[in-house]
Amino acid sequence: MIDLVITPLFYLALLGLLLIFIMALLSPLETLNWWAGWNHEADKEIVLTSPPDQTRTEKATHYAVYLTAIGGISAADISSRERHFLNDLQEQLPHLVIIHDVFPFSVTNNPLNGERQLSWLWQKIHNSRMKKSGLILSGLIFVRNLLQVAVSGDPRYGPMYNVGVAKEIGESLLRQGYVPGSGIPISVMGWSGGGQIAIGTARYLHEAFEAPIYVISIGGVMADDPGILYVEHLYHLNGTKDKFPKVGEILYPGRWPFLKYTAWNQAKRNGKMSVIVPGPMVHTGRHDYFDHKATLPNGQSYLDKTVEIISGIISDIDNSE
Template identity: 35%
Template sequence: MIGWLLGGLVALLVAFALLAPLESLRWWSSQGSVQTRRTLALTTKQPSTPPATTDAPGASPQPERYVVYLSGIGVVDGEGISLREQAVWHRVQKDLPQVRVIAEVFPYAANDRSLLQRATSGMWTWLDKRRYRHRESVAPYLINLRNVLQVLVSADPRYGPTFNAGLSLAIWDALREHGYVPGSGVPVTLVGFSGGGQMAVGAASLLSLLGVPVSAVSIGGVFGADPGFDHLQHFWDIRGGRDRLRLLGPLVFPGRWPFTPSSPWHRAMKDGRVTIYDGGPVVHEGRNSYFEGRRVGSDGVMPADRLVGILDTILGSPVPQTPLPPPCDRTPPRHATRR
């Protein structure tokens, strides 16, 4: 009996892995390539709008900075972030009223459709509820598995460009809905937790082509040496001292290995566009994690207080203006040119 169950789990895992890239490829072939070219064409043709023009009577003033938060792999939609995450971002928004925080983008779909907007929404809703009622159950971790595979798709040089193009357009639409003016030059910082770190870096390339000054923050992020690093003005990496899951990034992605000095990650390190922050003695998730706001850590500091302080420092200061690599040295953004 146990053998049959293990066999079924292995077969399910293989099926998930094989199907993972198909969603973004289907989106790209049906509408993604057209949407990407159209968005690029419309944006490049629009005249730049200085930030001052948005302060006219009746117009919403532009913030000094936009922040887009991309949550970890445990979410089923863009608004499903945990109460701990919500509390941290509420405090950051209160501390920095000049910054506009957006936390509604679902980062694990190229077509901007959450798991609750599909024909299989009933299954994902059931799994989402069950994991809180029956913590010993293995089935709800299918959500994590499904989203982890999308992180791998984003980091894959074969499928990543199409997936990241779709995510970039979803972020672009969210920015526009919250008042972002194309050509205004207002900086945008993508903040990714866990697998959201890779999604933040992956989305940077197309956003940069859309004229957005983009930077990124990783909170215990798992990410590869994505070409997006060549388009980031700066990258802040918040690392927990007891977070073992974040070590998967430098372990499984060859572009982050020491003997690949020409990768986008190592170029960003060499250029001084990477700043590393000590996130304290925190684990990746759960009790005493980055967003823990009820229990003091082993060092006597509330982890959420430390994280808010770091985010306030990063997001409340101007983005360092370190020159980006010359365009000829960047990896070509294939998703922006291929049909």
């Protein structure tokens, strides 16, 4: 009787592992294919799909790019909690231009439900997740995006992946009227795996736009990416109940404190990092950084606390520039 249950479960687990292994093996191919131009020549031209919004950007003192976490399937489908966060931040800082149309887990900003062969499958998984019926399958979205974070953090693939995402961010910045060489600060905000992509793209955004780049990590899981050396300052928000950022600290030797001469530890020594503890936030779900129902002992919601900290950081940067 036990065998009747355990044996199928064992084979199911084995099948799951095999699927993850194949996904892992194929995960760098999207980046490599794009870079090698096998499908089409790597597009070097910067393309504007709409003219820069001059009226809005004349007053801009700061640009912020928001990169979602590994649960997302596209930049357009971010959760309502994240939208609340971005709206509240915009209300706090009217002169801030917020960009959130870049999907950080695709080198060409191609959403999982965009122009790709398995888009129907990702859309189906996403839909079932919305109805709460496909929570197990939705793990595939996490795995797929997590593997792209690993691609970004791998020194062999990372430069190609990160420059591709940086180009997409750059195009979005230009669409929003960013003037290269103007010196207007750019803050890249990354939640969870978005934190690694933020660090990875920093170098190329800095070089392409001659801009000061700041990274605001919201429970970011970050590798030992050399892009950290091009970041003016990294602000890392880490809730006391969020253990996920530890994964990056453990898995990437460049972040081990006793290896003094790595890019990460060099940046740390130079005082380019601040860890901010906003409260007892968890990584994702209820009681995370964007929860507007959970409150701190002083009655402030977790969402309001996150907005307060990040708007404070951006205001401080603006005052110091």
